Amino acid sequence: MHGEHIKHDFEPKIVAFVCTWCTYAGADLAGTSRMQYPPNVRVLKFPCTGRIDPVFILRAFQKGADGVLVSGCHPGDCHYMAGNFHARRRFAAFRALLDFVGVDLNRLQFSWVSAAEGGKWVDVVTELTERVRTMGPMPEFKELEHEEQWSTFAEATADKSQVLNTPELKEAYDSIG
Amino acid sequence: MNAKANKNHVTSIEPAYYQAVTEAIRKEAVKILKDETVVGVVGYLPGRRQGTASPALVTTVEEAEKLIFSPACVNNLSVYLTKAKKGVLKQGKVGIVAKGCDMRALAGLMTESQLQREDLFIIGVVCPGVYGFGVERTGTLTEANIARKCRECTVHMPEGADVAAGTHTELADLTPEEAEEMARIEAMPQAERWAFWKEHFSRCIRCMACRQVCPFCYCEQCLCDKNRPQAVESSPRPAGNMAWHLVRAMHLAGRCGGCAECERVCPMDIPLNLLNRRMAKELKELYDFEAGLAPVDKGPLNQYKEDDDQSFIK
Ligand code: SF4
Ligand code: SF4
Ligand code: SF4
Ligand code: SF4
Numbered sequence: 038m039h040g041e042h043i044k045h046d047f048e049p050k051i052v053a054f055v056c057t058w059c060t061y062a063g064a065d066l067a068g069t070s071r072m073q074y075p076p077n078v079r080v081l082k083f084p085c086t087g088r089i090d091p092v093f094i095l096r097a098f099q100k101g102a103d104g105v106l107v108s109g110c111h112p113g114d115c116h117y118m119a120g121n122f123h124a125r126r127r128f129a130a131f132r133a134l135l136d137f138v139g140v141d142l143n144r145l146q147f148s149w150v151s152a153a154e155g156g157k158w159v160d161v162v163t164e165l166t167e168r169v170r171t172m173g174p175m176p177e178f179k180e181l182e183h184e185e186q187w188s189t190f191a192e193a194t195a196d197k198s199q200v201l202n203t204p205e206l207k208e209a210y211d212s213i214g
Numbered sequence: 215m216n217a218k219a220n221k222n223h224v225t226s227i228e229p230a231y232y233q234a235v236t237e238a239i240r241k242e243a244v245k246i247l248k249d250e251t252v253v254g255v256v257g258y259l260p261g262r263r264q265g266t267a268s269p270a271l272v273t274t275v276e277e278a279e280k281l282i283f284s285p286a287c288v289n290n291l292s293v294y295l296t297k298a299k300k301g302v303l304k305q306g307k308v309g310i311v312a313k314g315c316d317m318r319a320l321a322g323l324m325t326e327s328q329l330q331r332e333d334l335f336i337i338g339v340v341c342p343g344v345y346g347f348g349v350e351r352t353g354t355l356t357e358a359n360i361a362r363k364c365r366e367c368t369v370h371m372p373e374g375a376d377v378a379a380g381t382h383t384e385l386a387d388l389t390p391e392e393a394e395e396m397a398r399i400e401a402m403p404q405a406e407r408w409a410f411w412k413e414h415f416s417r418c419i420r421c422m423a424c425r426q427v428c429p430f431c432y433c434e435q436c437l438c439d440k441n442r443p444q445a446v447e448s449s450p451r452p453a454g455n456m457a458w459h460l461v462r463a464m465h466l467a468g469r470c471g472g473c474a475e476c477e478r479v480c481p482m483d484i485p486l487n488l489l490n491r492r493m494a495k496e497l498k499e500l501y502d503f504e505a506g507l508a509p510v511d512k513g514p515l516n517q518y519k520e521d522d523d524q525s526f527i528k
Contacts, residue, residue, distance in 0.1 A: 091464050092437065092445045095457050112520060122518035125527065126501070130467050130515060132526060133496040134460060137399070137489070139408025148528040161528060177408055181453040 049103040049169040051078040051162070054089045055150075056121070059110035062152035067159050074159040075166040078106070085109065087120025091131045094145065098178035104144045104169035106161065111149040121149075143168060144175055223386035227285070227342045227355040231383060235283040235339055238379035239311055242337050243278035246309050252335050254302065255309035256291045257281040265351030269294060271302060283311065283379070285345045285355045290473040292319040296328055296432040303333055310334060311379075313341040314369025318471030318506030319429040321374065325509045326469070328432060338375025342383045343367070347478055357388055363474040363487060366390045374508060396488055396495070412452070415459050417482040420450040424462065424476035424486055430469045437461060459489065467493040468514040471506035 086109030115121045243255045258267040267286040323329040343364035365388040425431040438446045447454025470490045477487040503514040
């Protein structure tokens with residue numbers, strides 16, 4: 038039950054959005070079968086991949102996820118007939134959008150894991166965790182989250198006069214104390 | 215779109231062309247108001263300043279005789295048939311003046327059951343282009359003052375209108391600025407792309423003008439206004455801005471007709487239509503779908519095929 042626990046410098050936070058009928062059951066099977074996988078993953082259960090809105094993925098990244106996994110039933114196995122087919126199109130489009138704005142798609146994994154595939158769950162989670170571990174923390178969305186427009190500008194350039202280039206902006210900045 | 219063979223290439227579009235379109239619109243509007251085909255016509259009236267135009271709903275023959283079409287007729291009028299203005303349609307059939315790109319919005323709205331074809335009388339405009347923003351409005355439309363979107367327009371010749379005003383004329387050899395800009399961004403290293411969009415999005419003041427002007431943002435409750443739970447922060451700060459723009463682009467994917475109204479009204483000059491175009495391109499490549507060319511049963515993200523590409527899924 039207690040696998041060897043290697044201490045790493047960086048423990049990635051992985052958020053997994055899974056469908057309750059297949060992948061959640063698959064992850065559960067992995068657990069009850071005492072399979073070992075990285076404890077980095079936080080599992081969030083949804084009725085269907087069709088319910089997983091792209092905004093959830095953004096939210097996960099903003100709140101500190103270094104990697105996101107979205108996983109549901111194999112095509113044809115959806116409890117609601119076609120939820121995963123719709124999700125597949127939506128996520129194909131969403132990936133293109135994220136890529137266009139400069140998000141590294143290696144941090145975002147989609148998979149089909151059935152209720153019987155405890156082993157595949159372990160593989161997918163392990164692979165994503167290790168991949169993200171080598172990539173390091175994901176700073177982009179976190180930075181946004183932390184940023185107040187002006188404080189960032191001041192941080193970004195040692196000489197804030199370069200950015201706060203109007204007297205009004207400078208005065209406003211100085212007045213925040 | 216398939217009328218490429220008949221087009222006239224010219225170096226400038228003289229006011230006379232717009233005058234001819236204006237006459238045709240007036241004639242048609244007067245006719246359909248007189249014979250009570252429609253209760254009103256949504257079109258353009260001269261703006262208060264020289265070289266401007268304002269959208270208007272005209273209901274009398276006298277007003278209809280004042281309708282115009284000029285390069286200043288930039289607005290996509292289909293937005294007046296959605297949202298709060300839906301009341302217009304309750305009175306009866308409505309006429310609408312529509313350029314090619316506005317026709318795409320109408321077709322999209324029909325696809326989404328927001329409009330019924332039989333409720334509309336469409337006066338299609340064979341449109342050579344409109345003014346871009348911040349240009350001198352001299353009357354003659356040239357390569358120098360034409361809107362960005364018009365450089366790559368594929369719908370100069372509107373299809374599916376009840377009548378068409380004008381003949382087919384377009385400016386010759388325009389550089390496809392948006393396509394070039396999109397290719398430039400796509401070629402950037404990933405971190406540079408992030409920096410590019412981050413800079414743009416960080417200037418967003420969340421005025422929501424882009425949403426208000428978009429014919430497809432007709433949701434009674436926008437996801438971005440919801441605060442229980444809050445999906446997207448609503449204050450103009452970096453994280454919420456990024457989320458807002460990604461949500462907007464996603465919601466418009468496969469629906470946006472590329473009228474570029476969102477970009478035109480943005481007070482912060484954020485190149486929103488680049489995102490729209492990128493999504494349109496993706497959906498064309500993946501599902502061979504182009505929004506708004508004709509009403510369809512379902513948009514690309516409301517349907518699926520069992521053998522859709524899933525190479526990105528493990
Ligand atoms: S995009 Fe085409 S139809 Fe629309 S205003 Fe420009 S030229 Fe006219
Ligand atoms: S942004 Fe999305 S939710 Fe908001 S009005 Fe537009 S389409 Fe609707
Ligand atoms: S997203 Fe912009 S370009 Fe697309 S339909 Fe809406 S206003 Fe027009
Ligand atoms: S119009 Fe421009 S500034 Fe206003 S919310 Fe849209 S993108 Fe932001």
